[in-house]
Amino acid sequence: MKPRLFSSLLLFLVCTTVTLAADDPSSFEVPIERGSKSFPVISIYRDIGSWPIDDKQPQKVILCIWADGRAVWSQNRTNGGAPYVTAQIEPKRIAEVMRALDQKGLFERKVWFWHAIDSPFHEINILDGNRRVVLSASSMLYKSDQRKVPERITQVPDAIPFVRAQLESLLPPKGEPLLKFGYELKRVPK
Numbered sequence: 765m766k767p768r769l770f771s772s773l774l775l776f777l778v779c780t781t782v783t784l785a786a787d788d789p790s791s792f793e794v795p796i797e798r799g800s801k802s803f804p805v806i807s808i809y810r811d812i813g814s815w816p817i818d819d820k821q822p823q824k825v826i827l828c829i830w831a832d833g834r835a836v837w838s839q840n841r842t843n844g845g846a847p848y849v850t851a852q853i854e855p856k857r858i859a860e861v862m863r864a865l866d867q868k869g870l871f872e873r874k875v876w877f878w879h880a881i882d883s884p885f886h887e888i889n890i891l892d893g894n895r896r897v898v899l900s901a902s903s904m905l906y907k908s909d910q911r912k913v914p915e916r917i918t919q920v921p922d923a924i925p926f927v928r929a930q931l932e933s934l935l936p937p938k939g940e941p942l943l944k945f946g947y948e949l950k951r952v953p954k
Contacts, residue, residue, distance in 0.1 A: 787873065787874045787875050788874065788875070789874045789875055789889075789896045789897065789898040789952075790951060790952065790954055791951070792875070792887065792889065792898045792900065792951070793949035793950055793951055794807050794889045794891075794949065794950060794951070794952055795807050795809050795823070795825045795828060795947045795948070795949055796947060796948060796949075796950045797828070797836075797945070797946065797947050798946040798947060798948060799946075802830060802831075803891060803950075803952055804828040804829055804830050804889075804891075805829060805830060805831050805858065805890065805891045805892065806827065806828070806829040806858070806861075806888075806889070806890055806891075806931060806934075807825070807827060807828045807829075807888070807889045808825075808826040808827040808844075808886060808887070808888045808889075808928075808931065809823050809824060809825045809826055809844060809886070809887055809949075810823065810824045810826060810842075810843055810844045810884065810885070810886050810887075811823045811884065811885055811886075811887065812824075812884050813882045813883045813884045813885065823949060824838070824843060824844030824845035825838060825844050825845070825848075825945070825947055826838050826840075826841055826842075826843075826844035826886070827841075827931060827935075828947075829853060829858060829931075829934065831855065831858070832855065833852050833853040833854060833855045833858065834850065834852060834853075835850060835851050835852070835853050835934070835935065835939070836848050836849070836850045836942060836945055837849060837850075837935060837939065841932070846945070847941065847942075848941075848942040848945040849938070849939030849940060849941055849942055850939050850940050850942045851935070851936050851938075851939035851940065853934050853935070853936070857934055858934065861930045861931065861933070861934060862890075862892045864930055865890065865897075865927065865930060866892075868913065868915075868916060868917045868926060869916040869917050869918065870890075870897055870917060870923060870926075870927065871892070871895050871897055873897065874896065874897055874898065875897075875898050875900070876897070876898070876899040876900070876901070876920050876923050876924075877898075877900050877901070877920070878900070878901045878902060878920035878921070878924075879900060879901055879902040883902060884902070885900055885901060885902055886900075886901060886902075886924075887899070887900045888900075888924075888927055888928070888931070889952075890927075891952065896952065899920070899923055899924060899927055901920055901924045913926050
C-alpha cells in the first residue's frame with residue numbers, strides 16, 4: 765500500500781464520525797451528584813482520554829442543570845473541575861433551549877460522535893422527557909467558536925458550537941461558590 769493512501773486511510777479511521785455505540789445513547793454515562801438519584805437534564809464533562817494515566821479523576825464536570833433549574837458549573841468552562849458555583853435557572857428558560865435544539869434538528873439523532881480513540885473529548889448529555897441526545901466530540905472541536913448555523917444541523921462541527929452557545933446562554937454571570945461537588949458517572953436507566 766502506498767504511504768499516502770495508507771496515511772489517508774489511517775486518518776479516516778481515526779477521525780471517523782461513525783459512532784461505536786450505533787445510535788444508542790444508553791452506553792454513554794452522565795455525571796450524577798453523589799447520593800442523588802436525580803440525573804441532570806443537561807450535563808457537560810471533559811474526559812482527558814488515556815493521558816495521563818495517573819490522573820485520579822480523568823473526567824471533569826463543566827456543567828450540570830437539573831429539571832428544577834438548579835445549576836452547578838465549573839468556573840473553567842473548557843476543562844471543568846473545581847472550583848464550582850451554583851445558581852437557580854428558570855425552568856422555562858431550559859424549555860426554551862430544548863425547543864431551540866429541537867428546531868435545529870438536534871433530537872433527530874440520538875448520538876453525535878466525533879473524536880479519535882483515547883484522545884481528550886467533551887461529552888454533552890441532554891435529557892428532555894423521553895428524548896435523549898449525546899454529543900461526544902474532540903476537545904479541539906468543543907473549543908471552536910460559533911459558526912454560521914444552518915437551518916437544520918446535520919454535522920457535528922455545526923452541532924457542538926451551537927449547543928454549547930445555547931447552554932452557555934442559560935448560565936447567569938455569577939453564581940454562589942459551592943464548597944464541594946462530589947459526582948460520579950452513571951448510565952441513565954432505560
